[in-house]
Amino acid sequence: MITLQEVTFAYRASQPLFQGLDWHVAAGEHWTILGPSGCGKTTLLKLMAGLVMPQGGAVRVHGQSLTRPRPGTGLILQDYGLLPWSNAWHNVALGLKIRRFLWARWHPHPTRGSPAHAPRTARDCGGLV
Numbered sequence: 001m002i003t004l005q006e007v008t009f010a011y012r013a014s015q016p017l018f019q020g021l022d023w024h025v026a027a028g029e030h031w032t033i034l035g036p037s038g039c040g041k042t043t044l045l046k047l048m049a050g051l052v053m054p055q056g057g058a059v060r061v062h063g064q065s066l067t068r069p070r071p072g073t074g075l076i077l078q079d080y081g082l083l084p085w086s087n088a089w090h091n092v093a094l095g096l097k098i099r100r101f102l103w104a105r106w107h108p109h110p111t112r113g114s115p116a117h118a119p120r121t122a123r124d125c126g127g128l129v
Helices: 041-049 088-098
Strands: 002-009 018-025 056-061
Touching: 002 041, 018 041, 018 056, 041 056
Parallel strands: none
Antiparallel strands: 002 018, 002 056
């Protein structure tokens, strides 16, 4: 569960991207953030991950205020987080491997790709993703 309450955020002295933003994402809900370049989509994700802090209001995950990045939160931004020479499975598996969520038996073979018994859903990974 993620809650943004009266969140205000601006970069330096510019106009606020968000002012008094309220938003609640309940457990199990799926959302899509759409908008033109520069409208604040990435900033919103960074706020929810604790990578930037609001100037006003609060961001809470499972009822706890974010005061720093959460070790249990992963954020991969397309432009900077993906390895362009790698495939989708390897890009996702890298984050899970770094956080030790994938066991060695799930690690894909470098040339054959994903093993037949590799996890296909978050539930297959023990709900850790």
